[in-house]
Amino acid sequence: MTILDTIRGPRDLKALTEAELGELAAEIREFLVHAVARTGGHLGPNLGVVELSIALHRVFDSPVDRLVWDTGHQTYVHKLLTGRQDFSKLRGKGGLSGYPSREESEHDIVENSHASTALGWADGLAKARQVRGERGHVVAVIGDGALTGGMAWEALNNIAAAKDRPLIIVVNDNERSYAPTIGGLADHLATLRTTDGYERFLAWGKDVLQRTPVVGQPLYESLHGAKKGFKDAFAPQGMFEDLGLKYVGPIDGHDMGAVESALRRAKRFHGPVLVHCLTEKGRGYEPALADDADRFHTVGVMDPLTCEPLTPAIAPTWTSVFGDEIVRIGAEREDVVALTAAMLEPVGLKKFAEAYPDRMWDVGIAEQHAAVSAAGLATGGLHPVVAVYATFLNRAFDQLLMDVALHRSGVTFVLDRAGVTGVDGASHNGMWDLSILQVVPGLRIAAPRDADQLRAQLREAVAVTTRRRCSGSPRSPWAPRSPRSAGSAAWTCCCGTRTPTxxxxxxxxxxxxxxxxxxxxxxxxxxxxxxxxxxxxxxxxxxxxxxxxxxxxxxxxxxxxxxxxxxxxxxxxxxxxxxxxxxxxxxxxxxxxxxxxxxxxxxxxxxxxxxxxxxxxxxxxxxxxxxxxxxxxxxx
Ligand SMILES: Cc1ncc(C[n+]2csc(CCOP(=O)(O)OP(=O)(O)O)c2C)c(N)n1
Structure with missing residues (x-):
């Protein structure tokens, strides 16, 4: 019997020794690799949060303490620790969901797998606790990728405003979304990552200065209360402390003892606090670590030893048809530029980025910004192609309506994974685009039935908007949508007769x-x-x-x-x-x-x-x- 077999719920973790915890972490990694290889699913993100998930469940008392996972794709370990160890039908009909699920467990609160919402949820949960006079902690776990989303910053602004309302934000910083996270925030996190000076300095100060007679204690206290400018000399805590959040970190997210002690410190703090944990996507699984493109963010059914896919390859996929055609269009048209919201490879823009690096922007998990920025690009004389999963376009509806359509901006939105996507569950189906977009004046929507149509309609979208611009008549956005399934749904015949019924x-x-x-x-x-x-x-x-x-x-x-x-x-x-x-x-x-x-x-x-x-x-x-x-x- 393994240690994992003995874990029926978070309580069972509390009595484990340090050695047993180490063993448990190794068992969980072994389990994940084999289980996810059998069904497909999110592997890399979960391998990266093994120690963090164990530490969270040891330090906090879920479900009385509320754990909110941003996006929720990294909750497989959490599932294993909260009584859900049958992964045989993960993401399959009747099996465990690939995301948190309220139906599955009282330990799951938020099952929306659209990113950057955890801080908003935590803000609401903490306020509710305060108003109702309830005890218990609220903890949000958010990745550095999800932290690039505007919603996360709106929540931070609110969370920081209440200095006396406890709320713990754990930043799971693995330096990546799918690909490495980029942008100003990523740069800032990178700076923090390389400087644990201030926390170490304080620890040293506590140890040494408090033992120094007469001046030691006052000096320590004045240093502890030092102004930010002084702190910055040791570590640029900058942004988070400026906002009014206590910053703890950076912590090695694979050192369970260090994570636990940081979380215990955060738990004692009577206000909003941010714990910055450094983790490694794909930790402990060599093939994942060797794949710098996406560190096995999601895998299909595969052999866990060779990583060879075990399901028949779908060739060509809709995504790859789009990806190849947009590269060809890019060669013919210098004004065609592209945007992705942190999903360069999944939406098929990687080749375009390689061919035309100056005409491609990864804006982070920021669909709203992508739409508005595209309106600006179009107004500036370019033809932007924004490629997103259909379900994530929901986020940018207002921007598409008000910034793109109202301004008659010539923007092409390419909606990947439109329609029923299936295994990723409720939040990933692209089943609303044809409804919400019906009301957008001037927008044209294509629904290609096969790969040839997708190519043709993509060209129509890009060409027509440009022609209209040249002729000075109104431009409008266009949106070809394509599904997740194979791109070869050939249109073979039409059964029309003289008097059809x-x-x-x-x-x-x-x-x-x-x-x-x-x-x-x-x-x-x-x-x-x-x-x-x-x-x-x-x-x-x-x-x-x-x-x-x-x-x-x-x-x-x-x-x-x-x-x-x-x-x-x-x-x-x-x-x-x-x-x-x-x-x-x-x-x-x-x-x-x-x-x-x-x-x-x-x-x-x-x-x-x-x-x-x-x-x-x-x-x-x-x-x-x-x-x-x-x-x-x-x-x-
Ligand atoms: C609004 C939205 N856009 C895009 C995605 C697709 N997506 C799922 S996970 C992910 C990367 C998340 O990165 P991070 O938060 O750092 O978590 P990690 O996978 O690195 O642990 C993205 C872009 C999403 N879930 N929601």
Whole structure:
């Protein structure tokens, strides 16, 4: 039996000896490598927080003390220490979530995996404690990457304002998001990292000066209360202390004793305090440490010894299709520039960055800034391409609306991982973009159905906005969206006949699903037209006329049914006085549990069989109501 086997909850950690704790850390790393290799998931970030997670659970009493993990991708160790050791179905249907989950455990508070929110949550939790007169600590753990997000700074501003409200911020500084963290904050953390002078000086002062007769104690006290300028001579605590936070660090995040003693000091402090821990992403696993591109931030199913992938490679991925095409466009067009919010490689911009380093910016986890900066770049005469995961564009909605669209800035947003993404769970599905973006005036949205369309529509987006700019007419943002799944959903045929019964508008990768549904219905004698509208916003002016020649219109999208393309089509038909019923196939208003994309789509009824069944049921109802039957001539 291993020590890990004996850990049923945080209490079991408290009695362990130093040697046992070291052994436990090694066992956890071994466990993580093998478990995550079997299912895929976040490996590097978790290998980096083994000691930190153990120390947090030894020093604090979760769930009475509140531990909030920013982003939550680094909570596998926390899960292991809080009674969740069955990783066999991690991120799979019915298995553990890849992020914190309230359903799973009372130790999990925040399950939103969008970065930079932990400090805001902690601020609220600490205020609630104060107002209700409750005891207990509030601790937020945030990475140096997440700390680049503007929300983190808004929270810091508020947290620092209450000098008497205890709140502990642990900065897990591994110097990286996926890639190394860059920017002014990263530079500042780097400076702090190299200088533990002040804390050491104080420790030395306490030890030596307090033993020095007569002048020792007063001198120590005056040094301890010294002004910041003096402190800066020993260590540039700068920013955090200027804000009004007590700064403790930097601490070696893999020295469990040092982390524990820093956390105990922080716990005794009656105000906001920041503990700066230095950790190593991928710690203890050689293949990860050797991969400086992203230190195994996320891995697929792989052999833990060779790191060879064990699932068939998807080639080419949508991301790589975009990545290659944008490099070609970059060669033809010097005004095309690109931005990423700390996800250079995941969104496919690495090759562009290598080819045109002066035309590429990683802005940190700062989607809002990316959008506004892009508006500035466009106004300055360039054509910015902002590549983000669809789910993270939610963050930048106001900026897209007010700074990009209102100013008719020629910006192309490329929405990676649009639609149902599956295993990353509720917060990672890109299932809202087609709804929230419907209301943005002037914005055009493409939903490419395959790799060729993605290339073509990316070019249309970049070219048209530029042409408009040259001609002096209004520019507008464009947003091609592409899913996570393979980029080879070939558009093979269209089942249109002389007198089609129903018309199906297939949004992007739902095209093959619609074609298969059409085949099933055709076998039952129902004739149909399947349409790929390509640009799903605005609704093509010809679509109402086309719809009018059918008895039912079905819109199939892997986006929310509320306010999505289906709703827009319905509106367009209504405006054109076309009285044909629209059936919206999409995602109901709910958050989706983690499972494979195919499983999620099946549960939602977004399969050819389900769609065909529902369309034929609608037609049957119409027929029994006395309308012309399938195949009969119908005039709308
Ligand atoms: C708003 C938002 N944008 C992008 C991401 C994608 N993302 C997940 S983890 C991560 C890097 C986080 O870096 P850091 O906070 O330093 O944690 P580490 O992985 O290094 O432990 C990013 C960019 C996200 N989760 N949320």
């Amino acid at each position: 129903y018309c199906s508008f297939a949004v992007g990768v739902m095209a093959p699903v619609c074609l298969q549904a059409a085949e099933l219905l055709r076998a039952r004698g129902l004739r149909c037209t399947v349409v790929d509208p390509r640009w799903v916003k605005p609704v093509d002016a010809e679509l109402p006329g086309l719809a009018a020649r059918h008895r039912v219109v079905a819109v199939v999208e892997d986006n929310s049914r509320a306010a999505g393309v289906g709703a827009a089509v319905e509106l367009a038909l209504g405006d054109a006085e076309v009285d044909v019923p629209v059936r919206r196939f999409g995602i109901p208003e709910q958050f989706l549990a983690h499972a494979k994309r195919g499983e999620v789509l099946a549960d939602l009824g977004l399969t050819p069989v389900e769609i065909a069944g529902r369309i034929s049921a609608t037609l049957a109802v119409k027929e029994s109501a006395g309308e012309p039957g399938p195949g009969k001539e119908h005039s709308a």
